[in-house]
Amino acid sequence: MSYPRVASLKNGEAFCRHLADSSIDLPFDEEVQTGPQSPLGRSLQVHDQSIGNRFCILPMEGWDGTPDGKPTDLTRRRWQNFGLSGAKLIWGGEAVAVRHDGRANPNQLLMTKANCGEIASLRQELVQTHEEHFGNSNDLMVGLQLTHSGRYSRPNEKKRPEPRTVQRNVVLDRRVGVEDDTAIFTDDELKQLTDDFIVAAVEAERAGFTFVDVKHCHGYLGHELLAGVDRPGRYGGSFENRTRFLSDIVEGIRGATNGLNIGVRLSVFDFVPYCPGEDRIGVPEPGNEPRKTFGGNSTGDGMDLSEPSRLLELMYRIGIRMVCTTAGSPYYNPHIQRPAFFPPSDGYQPPEDPLVGVARQILAVAESKKQHPEMLFIGSGYTYLQDYLPNVAQAVVEREMADSIGLGRMVLSYPDLPADVIAGNNWQRKKVCRTFSDCTTAPREGIVSGCYPLDPFYKAREERELLKAVKAKLQK
Ligand SMILES: Cc1cc2nc3c(=O)[nH]c(=O)nc-3n(C[C@H](O)[C@H](O)[C@H](O)COP(=O)(O)O)c2cc1C
Numbered sequence: 211m212s213y214p215r216v217a218s219l220k221n222g223e224a225f226c227r228h229l230a231d232s233s234i235d236l237p238f239d240e241e242v243q244t245g246p247q248s249p250l251g252r253s254l255q256v257h258d259q260s261i262g263n264r265f266c267i268l269p270m271e272g273w274d275g276t277p278d279g280k281p282t283d284l285t286r287r288r289w290q291n292f293g294l295s296g297a298k299l300i301w302g303g304e305a306v307a308v309r310h311d312g313r314a315n316p317n318q319l320l321m322t323k324a325n326c327g328e329i330a331s332l333r334q335e336l337v338q339t340h341e342e343h344f345g346n347s348n349d350l351m352v353g354l355q356l357t358h359s360g361r362y363s364r365p366n367e368k369k370r371p372e373p374r375t376v377q378r379n380v381v382l383d384r385r386v387g388v389e390d391d392t393a394i395f396t397d398d399e400l401k402q403l404t405d406d407f408i409v410a411a412v413e414a415e416r417a418g419f420t421f422v423d424v425k426h427c428h429g430y431l432g433h434e435l436l437a438g439v440d441r442p443g444r445y446g447g448s449f450e451n452r453t454r455f456l457s458d459i460v461e462g463i464r465g466a467t468n469g470l471n472i473g474v475r476l477s478v479f480d481f482v483p484y485c486p487g488e489d490r491i492g493v494p495e496p497g498n499e500p501r502k503t504f505g506g507n508s509t510g511d512g513m514d515l516s517e518p519s520r521l522l523e524l525m526y527r528i529g530i531r532m533v534c535t536t537a538g539s540p541y542y543n544p545h546i547q548r549p550a551f552f553p554p555s556d557g558y559q560p561p562e563d564p565l566v567g568v569a570r571q572i573l574a575v576a577e578s579k580k581q582h583p584e585m586l587f588i589g590s591g592y593t594y595l596q597d598y599l600p601n602v603a604q605a606v607v608e609r610e611m612a613d614s615i616g617l618g619r620m621v622l623s624y625p626d627l628p629a630d631v632i633a634g635n636n637w638q639r640k641k642v643c644r645t646f647s648d649c650t651t652a653p654r655e656g657i658v659s660g661c662y663p664l665d666p667f668y669k670a671r672e673e674r675e676l677l678k679a680v681k682a683k684l685q686k
């Protein structure tokens with residue numbers, strides 16, 4: 211598989227020529243406009259509130275909370291960077307577990323009564339940083355992402371999976387060591403978990419967040435339930451049953467809060483799990499079950515948006531107006547979730563030009579937006595566009611293929627990118643994320659996440675040497 215690095219495509223013309231030669235369909239605006247009336251600078255309205263521009267910071271955790279789920283200085287620094295970015299929508303900050311057994315790692319934040327004050331100050335510091343840089347925060351919207359990590363729970367030890375699942379899955383069970391049905395949540399346990407989400411949402415409202423994200427993506431519990439075709443009982447099988455968890459949580463939050471808004475981060479399509487094949491290039495793992503991919507087609511490596519569209523219709527009916535889209539899972543098919551040139555240490559070489567992965571997510575969102583124009587869609591997976599991110603982002607927004615452009619890895623390396631683009635400041639090429647994947651590899655190896663190659667703060671930390679040594683060992 212050969213394709214050029216984006217950094218080697220020296221200008222927009224070369225980038226577009228590569229797209230055309232490779233039949234990759236991406237919109238591209240040659241000139242990026244600036245100022246508050248520009249396509250990316252214009253505001254949006256939702257839930258009677260204004261969001262000041264079209265950039266959104268995607269949730270990103272750092273595996274750096276305290277053992278009891280409170281933020282540390284590292285967490286605070288990341289959130290302050292989100293505040294100074296200039297983006298006016300902060301989607302969730304990072305994944306915050308609603309209870310201990312649902313933490314993806316022993317350092318994940320936990321939204322409990324005891325932690326409410328510290329998580330409130332995390333939000334407040336973000337808002338304050340934003341105000342210091344941009345004058346006010348009237349058109350800034352900040353939500354909190356609530357989660358249970360389900361199959362990917364590791365609440366007690368970084369390297370010890372303690373999976374809780376909703377149905378058996380040949381490949382994924384093998385990966386997390388599920389050997390019998392004891393890891394499967396009962397219906398009563400799911401009912402209890404619904405209540406735990408509602409309690410956490412009440413705390414999030416108390417902490418000052420404008421909305422909560424009831425996370426349904428990346429193979430975590432909510433997402434796995436959507437694909438629970440083989441699960442018997444109230445939460446599995448039919449579409450109505452597979453979406454009951456979400457509907458019940460939304461209804462419960464409405465009853466228990468004073469108008470807290472609700473959004474959903476959704477893997478809008480999924481593929482089967484991939485593994486390294488010949489030359490470590492990713493291939494679908496043998497034994498996979500395409501039926502158990504939500505938004506996937508019968509081949510296991512293609513999209514079918516009919517059920518996701520039905521879900522979006524249901525969400526609208528129950529009052530959800532904001533959807534932050536993503537795809538697949540970073541655990542079992544990272545090339546569709548966060549396209550990268552360099553895979554994380556435990557991954558596989560991309561089976562396609564990563565730009566194909568970017569285009570796939572953009573296409574899926576455009577299709578969803580076309581079918582549900584009344585909802586606000588945030589897109590993800592743009593980081594791999596690198597120097598051409600603003601050109602594609604503007605073209606997407608102009609053509610109403612999405613309402614807001616989500617930024618993940620790019621803001622770890624280049625936090626003030628949204629402010630630079632909207633103000634028309636010089637493009638800071640040295641800060642552009644080149645998708646080295648260290649921010650994913652580090653936590654997979656038990657090290658706090660951060661942009662070790664480009665962020666001077668992480669470059670100077672001692673963990674960088676540790677990460678280098680681990681990577682060198684893995685490459686042998
Ligand atoms: C270090 C890191 C942490 C992440 N943490 C979360 C998270 O807590 N919740 C979530 O929904 N997605 C998380 N993601 C996924 C990102 O939100 C985003 O979907 C992904 O990085 C693709 O967008 P990008 O191409 O702009 O990076 C994380 C990604 C990275 C790299």
Ligand code: SF4
Nearest residue numbers: 643645646647649661
């Ligand atoms: S470590 Fe830095 S350069 Fe590498 S993918 Fe993460 S943000 Fe990008």
